[in-house]
Amino acid sequence: xxxxxxxxxxxxxxxxFPFAPHYREVRDADxxxxxxxxxxxxxxxxxxxxxxxxxxxxxFLYRRIIARLAAAGHRVVxxxxxxxxxxxxxxxxxxxxxxxxxxxxxxxLLAMNLDRITFFGQDWxxxxxxxxxxxxxxxxxxxxxxxxxxxxxxxxxDAFKTWLEFSQNTPVLPIGDILGMGTERTLTAAERAxxxxxxxxxxxxxxxxxxxxxxxxxxxxxxxAENIAAWSVLESFTRPCLTAFSDADPVxxxxxxxxxxxxxxxxxxxxxxxxxxDLPETPLLSPMPCxxxxxxxRVRRGSACxxxxxxxxxxxxxxxxxxxxxx
Numbered sequence: 001x002x003x004x005x006x007x008x009x010x011x012x013x014x015x016x017f018p019f020a021p022h023y024r025e026v027r028d029a030d031x032x033x034x035x036x037x038x039x040x041x042x043x044x045x046x047x048x049x050x051x052x053x054x055x056x057x058x059x060f061l062y063r064r065i066i067a068r069l070a071a072a073g074h075r076v077v078x079x080x081x082x083x084x085x086x087x088x089x090x091x092x093x094x095x096x097x098x099x100x101x102x103x104x105x106x107x108x109l110l111a112m113n114l115d116r117i118t119f120f121g122q123d124w125x126x127x128x129x130x131x132x133x134x135x136x137x138x139x140x141x142x143x144x145x146x147x148x149x150x151x152x153x154x155x156x157x158d159a160f161k162t163w164l165e166f167s168q169n170t171p172v173l174p175i176g177d178i179l180g181m182g183t184e185r186t187l188t189a190a191e192r193a194x195x196x197x198x199x200x201x202x203x204x205x206x207x208x209x210x211x212x213x214x215x216x217x218x219x220x221x222x223x224x225a226e227n228i229a230a231w232s233v234l235e236s237f238t239r240p241c242l243t244a245f246s247d248a249d250p251v252x253x254x255x256x257x258x259x260x261x262x263x264x265x266x267x268x269x270x271x272x273x274x275x276x277x278d279l280p281e282t283p284l285l286s287p288m289p290c291x292x293x294x295x296x297x298r299v300r301r302g303s304a305c306x307x308x309x310x311x312x313x314x315x316x317x318x319x320x321x322x323x324x325x326x327x
Contacts, residue, residue, distance in 0.1 A: 001032040004089040006198050011086060014194045017063045021086045026107040028100065036108050037086035039078040041070040047116035047141065051078040054123020054148070056175050056208035058085025060194050061122070079108060081128065083207020085198050096210040098223040102131045109136065120144040124211055127151070133237065134230035142240040150231060153224040156217040167212045173205050 011017075021037040028034060039059050049069050051062045059066075059078040069076045080087040082104050083096060090096065105128055117140045121129035126148025133140050156164075167173065176192030187195075199205050216224045 001028060001030060001095050002091045003032065003034065004091050004204055005035070006086065006089070006200060006204060008086075010197045010200060014060065014197065015188070015190045016067075017060055017194065019059075019063070019066065021080075024108055024111055026104050026111070028104070032090075034082055034090075034104065035088045036082065036104070037080045038108075038112075039066060039076070041066055042075040043073065044075060046073060046075040047118065048075040048077045048114050049118045049120065050114065050129070051076065052119070052121045052125030052129040053078070053081065053084070054121075054125045054127075055211040056084065056173070056205075057123075057179060057195060058198055060085070060197075065120075077112070077114065079105070080198075081105070081124070081207070083210075089198075089204050089207060091203050091206055093206045093210040096207050096214065098127070098214045098216070099226065101128050102135075102226075105129075106132055106135055109139070115139045116141045118142050118144070120146065121148055122146045123148055127215070130234065131226070131230050134233040137233060137237060140237075140239065142242075143237070144242045144244060146244045147246060150227045150234070151216045152227050152231065153216050153219040153221055156215075160212075160215070160217070164212045167209055172202065173208055175199055175205070175208065 019039045019041065022040045023035050023037055025033050025035050037059075039062075051059070051065060053059055053061045058080045062078050066076045066078060082101065083089045109132055115138075119129055119133060119140055119142070121127075121144070126145055127150060130143075130145070130148070130150050133143055175198075176187070176194075176196040179195045180187045180192055199208070214222075216222065216227060
């Protein structure tokens with residue numbers, strides 16, 4: 001496995017991002033050592049809030065959340081997935097598989113020895129993170145699922161098809177512009193440049209290009225059986241769970257109808273880029289969405305689903321600015 005490492009100079013002077021990386025090494029089954037970069041802020045004895053980013057972003061996505069949670073006395077842990085951010089980047093797209101990422105991040109989680117975790121996952125952060133919850137349920141105290149899910153090979157939306165074709169066919173994958181198109185507010189030039197920072201050239205984008213092809217949208221895709229098995233665990237998860245789907249994300253729109261707890265209006269795919277820029281207080285800042293809620297996570301596996309395991313034919317639910325679990 002040939003591994004690329006983005007020069008540190010690419011990450012200097014990023015806006016609102018003073019966080020130094022902490023590095024931990026995991027080994028692939030072939031023996032290759034891979035370095036995972038992690039932001040680790042706040043008191044080490046506090047219960048951790050684990051923030052997992054999606055595709056094609058990195059932990060920069062959570063910069064405002066990290067600062068607010070750490071200031072409130074929480075330990076905040078935000079890793080960069082292999083292939084993204086300040087983590088190592090295999091250069092061959094074939095080196096990226098769903099199951100490899102689950103193993104890499106599971107090894108990282110155990111090495112970090114995190115427990116009492118509040119998990120927040122968006123996009124691929126949920127596809128991988130929810131598998132971690134299913135593999136290590138006793139380490140997780142509560143979960144927040146934002147524009148994500150666990151697909152089980154039951155179809156995909158037109159929006160995902162468009163994204164898949166674009167990601168595989170465009171000569172230059174414009175990471176910063178992609179984040180900008182998926183955010184309801186206008187990103188500054190510096191913010192777009194920050195999302196471009198991990199990728200000096202196209203060689204570094206092998207993971208970003210590969211991820212859309214790994215989503216298990218058909219029965220023939222790898223990881224369908226593993227995700228079905230994970231759902232059997234998640235459906236028995238009795239600790240607090242909050243779903244937070246934005247109504248302007250064309251891929252996961254309608255997810256709130258499957259695990260119905262909340263819909264955030266007028267936000268795009270990268271909802272944390274918008275919600276924390278204009279809301280002084282938000283329920284998602286609380287590491288425990290509801291102290292009284294012990295409902296199980298109930299998910300229907302519909303016959304026509306988008307990549308997140310969400311029925312693609314939906315009607316818009318009534319929007320509400322506050323995201324409330326049903327208690």
